[in-house]
Amino acid sequence: MAGSFSSRRSFLKAVSPSVAGGIAALNLTNRALAQVVQKPVTSAAGASAEPHGHDGTVWSQEYWAQKGDVKLCLYRKRMSAPKPGETPLPVLVLVHGSSLSARASFDLTVTGHGEYSLMDKFAGYGYDVWTMDFEGYGKSSPGSGNSNVADGVADLKAAMPVVARETSQQRFHVFGESSGGLRAGAFAMAEPERVNRLVLAAFTYTGQGSPTLADRAKQLDYYRAHNRRPRDRDMIRSIYTRDKPGTTDPAVAEAVADFELQYGDTVPTGTYLDMTANLPVVDPLKITMPVILLRGEFDGIATNADLLDFFGKLPNGDRQFVILPGTAHSVATGVNRAQFWYVMHSFLSMPPRADKFASA
Numbered sequence: 154m155a156g157s158f159s160s161r162r163s164f165l166k167a168v169s170p171s172v173a174g175g176i177a178a179l180n181l182t183n184r185a186l187a188q189v190v191q192k193p194v195t196s197a198a199g200a201s202a203e204p205h206g207h208d209g210t211v212w213s214q215e216y217w218a219q220k221g222d223v224k225l226c227l228y229r230k231r232m233s234a235p236k237p238g239e240t241p242l243p244v245l246v247l248v249h250g251s252s253l254s255a256r257a258s259f260d261l262t263v264t265g266h267g268e269y270s271l272m273d274k275f276a277g278y279g280y281d282v283w284t285m286d287f288e289g290y291g292k293s294s295p296g297s298g299n300s301n302v303a304d305g306v307a308d309l310k311a312a313m314p315v316v317a318r319e320t321s322q323q324r325f326h327v328f329g330e331s332s333g334g335l336r337a338g339a340f341a342m343a344e345p346e347r348v349n350r351l352v353l354a355a356f357t358y359t360g361q362g363s364p365t366l367a368d369r370a371k372q373l374d375y376y377r378a379h380n381r382r383p384r385d386r387d388m389i390r391s392i393y394t395r396d397k398p399g400t401t402d403p404a405v406a407e408a409v410a411d412f413e414l415q416y417g418d419t420v421p422t423g424t425y426l427d428m429t430a431n432l433p434v435v436d437p438l439k440i441t442m443p444v445i446l447l448r449g450e451f452d453g454i455a456t457n458a459d460l461l462d463f464f465g466k467l468p469n470g471d472r473q474f475v476i477l478p479g480t481a482h483s484v485a486t487g488v489n490r491a492q493f494w495y496v497m498h499s500f501l502s503m504p505p506r507a508d509k510f511a512s513a
Contacts, residue, residue, distance in 0.1 A: 211273050216319070218285075220311035226292035227285045227312055228256060229319070230272040241321045242281040243349075245501070247271060248309070248340075250331030250355075251424040252384055252392060253413055254291030255284040258330065259485065263408045271485050271494075278498055281320050285312050287336070289381070289421040299380040301423030302434050305336035306343050313347055326501050328352040330485055331454065332424035338435035345441050352497055354447040354484045357455040358463040360432040365395065365453040365482070369429050376426040381419040386410040396481035397451035405486050437463045443471035445500045447493065449480030473500060 212234045216227040231242060249258040261269040268274060272282045286293040287308050289300040298304055317323055326349050329337025334356035341348045360366045376382065389410040393401035427434055444467055446460055457476075464474045475496050479489045487493070 211276050216315055218312040218315045220288070220308060223288050223294040223296045223308075225285055225288065225294070225308055225312055226255075227283060227315060228260065228272070229281070229283050230260070230276045231281045232276050232279070235319070242279060243501070244316060244320050244322045244325040245275050245280040245282045246309075246313075246316065246325045246327045247282065247284040248305075248327065248329035248333035248337040249284065249287065249290070250329075250333040251428075252389070252420055253409060254286045254416065256286075256291065257409045257412045258333075259284050261405070261408060261412070261486065263402070263404050266402055266404045269405065269408075269486055269490075274494055275498070278502075280326075280501075281322075283316050283325075285309075287421075291416055297380075298421075299376075299423035299426065300421035302332070302335050302339050302427045302431075304423060306339045309336065309340045310344065313344070323347070324349045326350045326352070328354065328497065329356075331355040331482065332428060335424065335427065335434055338440060341442060342436060342439040345439075348442050350443045350445075350501055350503075351440065352445050352447065352500065354493070355449065355452055355454055355482050356446060356460065356463075357428065358433050358435070358437075358459045360428060360455070361459055362456040363454055363459070366428055369425060373426070373429050376422040376429065379422055382422045382425065383418060384413075384420045385418050386414065389413060393481075393483055393486075396449070396453045400449070400451060400479060400481040400489075401483050401487050405483075409486075435463075437466035438468060440467055441469060443469055443500075443503075445473040445475060445497070447475050447477060447484055447496065449482060449484055449487065450476055450478045451481040454482055471503075471506065 211230050211232060213228070213230045216229065218225040218227060247255070247259045249255045259271040260273070263269050272284065275282050285308065287300055287305050288294060288296040288298070296304070313325070316325065324347060327337045327341065329335070329352070331354075334353040337351065338353060338356070341351050357363060357366065372382075390403075390406040393403070393406045446464055448455065448460060461474065464472065477484065477487075477489060477492050477496070480487045480493070484490070484493050
């Protein structure tokens, strides 16, 4: 016991005081144009947009934004249809990663296996929830590039005016998972006035010490020479097993593959290239809003040391670093996703900072 306590104390002393004090180590054993599509959006894998553990029907809608010649498909869910004159709901924008489109990532139905739609879950919490297929993914146009992080920022810049117009909100909470965290972080640097609170999950900073990125770098020449890479059912399965088998229900991988493969067996290379050759792409000193870093206990995309380095440089004192036990890279669809919901909802609903003493 004494040795364990001494090791923990030595670790905390080695970390800057601002970092150590902010760690919430949770160890729980050109202008956008849009066309509104007037039809219900069904959950990925084919289930209708019915409530998943919520009272009432989850309202949904599909929209389009334009980035030059590229059409970007947006999806929206909330507990009821918008009404004129109502108080706007807080807006949450979900940003997907390298290998899957938006709705397979955040609006998944796995019949008989519990709740997997992050959109439905946070709609139930009272949010107006949005996500988008980036260039080259899902329903969005393929484009002529490789859909790298910079392209993702341009996609978000094109989409956010649509979100602002439809929600009557100018600032949004933004969540990004894996390379979606890189896209979300880079967007927060570019347009900080748009971002309220920022959630970065399965994030990487410099990539130093990452076994996942070291293995991925073996294909670096391919990523440089090609705009798209193969992605079959086995590759999709590997997303959920490469770090720690058992941290995601195998039925999730099959449901994701069933949905994703309708869009073909390739995806863009851009974020893989950025993560293996161009890190860092997010400067923590330029992330001025409140931030929470969420990572799974077994995630191989980054080391604790790499993320703590990023965390220690964040200028806003409103920040948290959370490790989710029993979780690997796939935070939003892991078997312990309820812990992730709890932590993110708590962070997003945190009372505002008081800068003065309350009057008696």
